[in-house]
Amino acid sequence: MKSYGPDSVLRDVLRNDQAAAVVHKYLPGIEEDWSRVQFLRGTLRQVTGFALPTRIDPAVCEALFAELASVPVAPAVEPVPEEQVPTPSSGYEATNVAAGSARTVFAESVPKWRIFELELHGPSHGNPFTDVDLSVEFRCGERTVTAHGFYDGDGVYRVRLMPDEEGIWSFRTGSNARSLSGISGTFHCAPAAPGDHGPVRVRDRFHFRYADGTRYLPLGTTSYAWTHQSEALEKQTLQSLADGPFNKIRMCVFPKSYIHNTEEPERYPYAGSPEEGWDFSRFDPGFFRHLEDRIERLGQLGIEADLILFHPYDRWGFSDMGPAADERYLRYVVARLAAHRNVWWSLANEYDLVWSKDADHWHRAAAVIRETDPHAHLIGNHNCVDLYDNSAEWVTHSSIQRPPERTAQWRAEWAKPVTLDEMGYEGDVEWGWGNLTPQEMVRRCWEGVVRGGYVTHGECFLDGENDVLWWSKGGLLKGESSARLAFLRTVMEQIPDDASGIDPLPSDFDFPTGGVAGRCLLTYFGLGQPGVRTFFLPAGQRWSVEVIDTWNMTITEVPGSHEGTVTVTLPGRPYLAVRLRVLEEDTA
The missing domain is CATH 3.20.20.80 (Glycosidases)
Structure with a gap:
């Protein structure tokens, strides 16, 4: 006899009245839980790992599985056949439809990293979302980029490209729909608009x-x-x-x-x-x-x-x-x-x-x-x-x-x-x-x-x-x-302009330090509240020292330039950081 167990999906278990009664006994209110929609798709092993009674008391989980083991699995519901992905047919449009006859709309010029859109007005019979395949080959010089089209309703198809190279781009469409296939054209990619940096x-x-x-x-x-x-x-x-x-x-x-x-x-x-x-x-x-x-x-x-x-x-x-x-x-x-x-x-x-x-x-x-x-x-x-x-x-x-x-x-x-x-x-x-x-x-x-x-x-x-x-x-x-x-x-x-970001740097055992090696050091104390902190800086370089109050949003510079061993007096409260930066004349 096949019975329910940890690998049974909750949705299937609840379809059996006897098994559902067992679940409700050990997991009362499970179907009213705000995570119910998620639980229904999980196995009982997954669900019991999150449901409160079984999460806090393993004995409840054991009793649930023991009682379910005596419940025979109900006859299987006829499974829904798995959907097969249809292949768009070359016969979607009749042979008397002229190739490339769809009306097109597109801009003659678009800034770099903005959207070039080719709009095509074509067929809408059947289900264009699945019946029509559309792609466009774009060229700029020797480079080729392929973008895929989509149906946007009411007989309108769109293909979009984010051109990333200035100059003249050409394009040619390919599709199983005759009216959408073989359409060609060109557009100009202009310099990027101010403030546009690309992806x-x-x-x-x-x-x-x-x-x-x-x-x-x-x-x-x-x-x-x-x-x-x-x-x-x-x-x-x-x-x-x-x-x-x-x-x-x-x-x-x-x-x-x-x-x-x-x-x-x-x-x-x-x-x-x-x-x-x-x-x-x-x-x-x-x-x-x-x-x-x-x-x-x-x-x-x-x-x-x-x-x-x-x-x-x-x-x-x-x-x-x-x-x-x-x-x-x-x-x-x-x-x-x-x-x-x-x-x-x-x-x-x-x-x-x-x-x-x-x-x-x-x-x-x-x-x-x-x-x-x-x-x-x-x-x-x-x-x-x-x-x-x-x-x-x-x-x-x-x-x-x-x-x-x-x-x-x-x-x-x-x-x-x-x-x-x-x-x-x-x-x-x-x-x-x-x-x-x-x-x-x-x-x-x-x-x-x-x-x-x-x-x-x-x-x-x-x-x-x-x-x-x-x-x-x-x-x-x-x-x-x-x-x-x-x-x-x-x-x-405020890290150096040529650095890509903050990296973790060698730190003492108690508090982390990050920054840009040899140029900018940032030590964060979090919940710690030291009254002083000593730093050991590389010889031959002078550094500025700043105390940052991350909660009160202040930066207080310690007067003078510093090198070698530096002891910094701190306010003795949490959420502080110390930033040390090589002075510009010492970065050469």
Whole structure:
């Protein structure tokens, strides 16, 4: 007799009345838990690792599995056949349709790193999302770049490119639809607009620069579902970002279902409805146009959009569409968005809680993105419990949910930039991850930076009956940490101009030191409050010494120049740092 056990999926167990009664006995209220939608896709082993009764009392877990072992598995529900990816047919349009006859619209000139868009007015019969394949080969000199097209509704197709080289570009379309195939033309790529630096790239192994070589020092924030709110709230979020210090934001493509995220969004990515279900073969172009507009507005503010492609907090089924629909979604999203210079790809928020995906899914997803993205934007994969294997060749930077103390070790282990994308949230919600004091939020950010990483702010303050938290919906920043992080960003930017970022440097056992070797040293004391600190500086160089109060946002210079052994008197309070910089005349 086959029975239920740790590897049974909760959704399947609950379909059996007898097994469901056992689950409800040992996990009362499991179906009312705000994580229910995630739990349903997990195995009982995964669910019991998170559900309160079994997490705090192993005996409850043992009793649950023992009783379930006596329940025979119900006859299997006829499995839904796995979707097969259709191959676009060469017969999509009749042979009497003239090749290349679609009407085209495009600009004759576009600045470097802005979006060149080829608009094609073509057929709309059948399902153009799946029936039509469209790509364009772009040439500039001897170089060739292929971009993929997408259907934007009402017979309109678009292909986008972010030209990264000045001069004349030519293009030629290829498609199984006769009217869309064989169309050619040229456009001019003009010099970049003032302030445009191109997409962000990894440079000097652990750091980032824009494509034009300008230094980029990420200081992020998180607002998962801000693009799924009302127009007024989204406008308020953009204003808060404009007024704030952040130059990167983590945000979801799909809507999110979680505590403080219970309302229905204003738009959905697919044709259909929550009541009637979704057609995963037909996208809603309006949803994606809205997302594109928000990404464009972020770009105007100098903010990178770290787009989360999958996440587990889902009551609509978008996290469990099946491999074929997942691939179709990725190709569509990348084709639409890759020409935006300020896009990063985050495969998941908490990949290890997306229980509907196996380990191979992430490698497949990365391969699809790399194949479809002609601009090779950055790719990472964020964790909950288990760090992702960031040694994977396609991972450009680690995206980590952890406190910052092991940052230098992660750099050494993966030889890649470390982005501490979730270190907890300043706020007052019930859960420990979301009620850090502002002092602790700032401390973690300073620790992460001095240890050679790049940090992300978070905020979770309750807002009375409005239920609008920055972490989930954006709106207003209410905490005390963001102003202090603006001060941190200023300090980060004051490293030598030719340095790509702050590296961890040899430190004493008690407090970390980072900076630029031999030129700029930054020691952070965090919760420590020494009254004095002695530094041993290289002989033959004179240094300036400054005491930085990271909370009160002051920098106090110690008079004179210093060399050799230097003892600095400190105020004897927490959240201080000391910065030592070689005087300019001694840097030659």
